[in-house]
Amino acid sequence: MIFLGFADDVLNLRWRHKLLLPTMASLPLLMVYFTNFGNTVIVVPKPFRALLGLHLDMGILYYVYMGMLAVFCTNAINILAGINGIESGQALFISGSIIIFNLLELSGDYRDDHVFSLYFMIPFFFTTLGLFYHNWYPSSVFVGDTFCYFAGMTFAVVGILGHFSKTMLLFFIPQVVNFIYSLPQLFHIIPCPRHRLPRLNPDTGKLGMSYSKFKRKDLSKLGHLILKVAELLKLLEVRRDPKGEDEFIECNNMTLINLVLKLFGPIHERNLTVIMLIIQVMGSTMAFGIRYHLVRLFYDV
Amino acid sequence: MSGKMSPVPVLPLVINCFMSVLGCLATIKLIPAFKEHFISAKLYGMDLNKTSKKEVPESQGVISGTVFLIILFCFIPVPFLSCFVGDQCMGFPHDEFVQLIGALLAICCMIFLGFADDVLNLRWRHKLLLPTMASLPLLMVYFTNFGNTVIVVPKPFRALLGLHLDMGILYYVYMGMLAVFCTNAINILAGINGIESGQALFISGSIIIFNLLELSGDYRDDHVFSLYFMIPFFFTTLGLFYHNWYPSSVFVGDTFCYFAGMTFAVVGILGHFSKTMLLFFIPQVVNFIYSLPQLFHIIPCPRHRLPRLNPDTGKLGMSYSKFKRKDLSKLGHLILKVNVAELLKLLEVRRDPKGEDEFIECNNMTLINLVLKLFGPIHERNLTVIMLIIQVMGSTMAFGIRYHLVRLFYDV
Numbered sequence: 001m002i003f004l005g006f007a008d009d010v011l012n013l014r015w016r017h018k019l020l021l022p023t024m025a026s027l028p029l030l031m032v033y034f035t036n037f038g039n040t041v042i043v044v045p046k047p048f049r050a051l052l053g054l055h056l057d058m059g060i061l062y063y064v065y066m067g068m069l070a071v072f073c074t075n076a077i078n079i080l081a082g083i084n085g086i087e088s089g090q091a092l093f094i095s096g097s098i099i100i101f102n103l104l105e106l107s108g109d110y111r112d113d114h115v116f117s118l119y120f121m122i123p124f125f126f127t128t129l130g131l132f133y134h135n136w137y138p139s140s141v142f143v144g145d146t147f148c149y150f151a152g153m154t155f156a157v158v159g160i161l162g163h164f165s166k167t168m169l170l171f172f173i174p175q176v177v178n179f180i181y182s183l184p185q186l187f188h189i190i191p192c193p194r195h196r197l198p199r200l201n202p203d204t205g206k207l208g209m210s211y212s213k214f215k216r217k218d219l220s221k222l223g224h225l226i227l228k229v230a231e232l233l234k235l236l237e238v239r240r241d242p243k244g245e246d247e248f249i250e251c252n253n254m255t256l257i258n259l260v261l262k263l264f265g266p267i268h269e270r271n272l273t274v275i276m277l278i279i280q281v282m283g284s285t286m287a288f289g290i291r292y293h294l295v296r297l298f299y300d301v
Numbered sequence: 302m303s304g305k306m307s308p309v310p311v312l313p314l315v316i317n318c319f320m321s322v323l324g325c326l327a328t329i330k331l332i333p334a335f336k337e338h339f340i341s342a343k344l345y346g347m348d349l350n351k352t353s354k355k356e357v358p359e360s361q362g363v364i365s366g367t368v369f370l371i372i373l374f375c376f377i378p379v380p381f382l383s384c385f386v387g388d389q390c391m392g393f394p395h396d397e398f399v400q401l402i403g404a405l406l407a408i409c410c411m412i413f414l415g416f417a418d419d420v421l422n423l424r425w426r427h428k429l430l431l432p433t434m435a436s437l438p439l440l441m442v443y444f445t446n447f448g449n450t451v452i453v454v455p456k457p458f459r460a461l462l463g464l465h466l467d468m469g470i471l472y473y474v475y476m477g478m479l480a481v482f483c484t485n486a487i488n489i490l491a492g493i494n495g496i497e498s499g500q501a502l503f504i505s506g507s508i509i510i511f512n513l514l515e516l517s518g519d520y521r522d523d524h525v526f527s528l529y530f531m532i533p534f535f536f537t538t539l540g541l542f543y544h545n546w547y548p549s550s551v552f553v554g555d556t557f558c559y560f561a562g563m564t565f566a567v568v569g570i571l572g573h574f575s576k577t578m579l580l581f582f583i584p585q586v587v588n589f590i591y592s593l594p595q596l597f598h599i600i601p602c603p604r605h606r607l608p609r610l611n612p613d614t615g616k617l618g619m620s621y622s623k624f625k626r627k628d629l630s631k632l633g634h635l636i637l638k639v640n641v642a643e644l645l646k647l648l649e650v651r652r653d654p655k656g657e658d659e660f661i662e663c664n665n666m667t668l669i670n671l672v673l674k675l676f677g678p679i680h681e682r683n684l685t686v687i688m689l690i691i692q693v694m695g696s697t698m699a700f701g702i703r704y705h706l707v708r709l710f711y712d713v
Contacts, residue, residue, distance in 0.1 A: 003412060003413035003416065004367075007363060007367075010420050011339065012341065012342065013338065024374070027375060028374050028405065031374065032402070035377070035378055035393070
């Protein structure tokens with residue numbers, strides 16, 4: 001994955017490659033899983049047991065899930081980006097959370113799985129710390145897609161082979177929220193510009209929301225619906241320019257970073273990254289809460 | 302691993318061949334498809350032996366290497382299929398599995414580091430460091446799987462050393478050096494269209510023939526393992542060769558030399574036939590030895606040592622290294638004399654006799670230049686053909702040594 005990620009950075013491959021590459025890099029992982037465990041049976045969460053029974057053999061869908069996990073983790077980190085230090089920072093805090101989880105589980109039934117995960121998460125944490133040292137505001141280096149690929153795959157690997165992928169995804173709550181919020185733009189229902197990072201106001205030195213501007217008539221019905229709903233939920237700032245046919249609409253780019261700026265107003269870049277990392281920590285705390293308490297609603301522990 | 306008399310796994314080999322042929326076609330199609338990406342990334346070179354200044358994409362070894370990796374990733378479960386379908390194996394052969402994964406890891410690392418070298422233009426000392434680092438997984442797998450460091454002593458030395466000799470850590474040093482050697486040996490026999498991919502193609506073809514011959518022997522499993530890697534390597538390199546042959550529309554890059562060298566080292570080490578494999582490297586070894594004075598800078602070594610084009614005749618002639626007489630060490634003078642004067646006729650030296658500032662010119666000490674010295678100026682395509690014929694002759698000699706002269710050194 002590091003190799004393919006580096007090749008992507010050097011050769012500037014297209015978007016469809018960003019989905020293909022992690023899938024190909026996952027192949028050895030899937031093959032190892034196949035030859036080592038081959039277990040595709042899952043324990044059904046309590047609410048669904050009436051419907052599906054206690055165990056469900058996912059068959060090949062399990063492998064699809066594993067393959068998609070690497071694609072998801074990779075790209076989820078990649079799109080929560082744009083301000084100094086956020087890519088390496090989020091990965092640092094996610095791996096830190098996983099390490100804490102592994103340490104807690106060392107006294108449990110699946111010690112070996114968590115020791116295996118630690119063998120990877122500890123080097124990942126410390127090498128990323130070194131990268132974070134240079135990437136923190138003001139960035140003297142950028143991490144590149146290479147890092148997002150590397151991080152995403154490492155997380156997918158420990159989640160899959162450590163058999164705790166659902167818990168691992170709980171540590172991705174901010175990334176998942178950002179991903180869902182970004183969906184309309186990722187699918188181009190709302191037009192998506194090349195860069196969606198916040199915009200600097202040179203006078204104040206603070207970052208403000210960035211916007212996507214498009215013609216009213218170019219927007220599909222679904223797009224209009226999404227705009228209305230999001231505006232009502234106060235999740236989106238929409239500016240309309242009421243001048244007849246050629247009416248322009250502007251909405252803020254639908255990223256979690258922009259959403260934070262919408263709530264707090266313009267913020268200095270360093271403080272914005274700190275807020276995002278605090279959100280990451282809050283997400284991890286929530287994850288531990290769900291994993292160790294709310295879990296009783298879904299599984300027998 | 303050694304000495305097993307299991308039947309030849311025909312189905313996995315057939316599947317491997319089928320996937321490899323697809324890989325060849327994929328490589329042929331993918332190389333032109335990514336041409337623009339490489340040019341935009343400034344990964345291109347100028348063909349120094351052509352008059353046109355066309356930009357030629359470099360580092361295409363990364364494409365054939367990636368196709369190779371994908372083939373092998375998909376192939377991972379195939380040798381073990383009998384264990385899933387019908388429970389035909391006693392217990393899962395984890396040692397064979399680890400060997401396959403470890404070998405893939407080493408090759409994958411090497412392609413990555415090789416590509417990083419091409420992109421970042423790392424220094425010479427890195428060219429020695431990178432293969433060593435990429436070999437680490439290989440050495441670790443060897444350590445955990447076999448750990449055997451005892452060698453059979455060749456007959457002439459048995460009076461001195463006995464029948465067996467435990468090399469200990471030196472065995473690991475040898476294995477580490479093997480990758481470094483194979484990598485750089487291919488890298489320095491370069492400079493004319495098609496020679497890097499061509500020589501690798503013929504070496505892998507020779508290894509495949511050797512493996513097939515040995516399938517009826519005692520170490521079948523080792524040779525099947527080697528075939529699992531050599532067949533995809535042969536076919537993906539064939540795809541690369543298709544574009545790299547004269548006139549080259551692409552260059553293979555250091556990436557390819559690293560990739561090829563490591564793949565050969567892997568099969569040689571884990572297949573336990575590294576000495577035979579080195580026999581297939583005879584032209585590379587000759588080129589290496591001939592190059593030593595320049596590699597150690599005893600004779601000055603210019604940036605490029607490839608043959609020089611004569612624009613009028615369109616043929617390639619020898620290239621020269623020019624330096625001041627007084628800048629040459631005593632050892633350098635000795636080498637010049639031995640090569641020229643003592644009828645070895647391996648070097649053409651021109652002296653400019655004008656007192657203190659006397660200049661000396663000698664041809665760059667490469668096998669390609671040596672061929673040009675013997676045959677005179679040749680057209681580039683024909684020169685590559687001659688070099689590949691030399692490769693085939695070297696392989697023939699290797700088979701002769703391995704199956705006949707071997708009796709002088711070992712009991713067979």
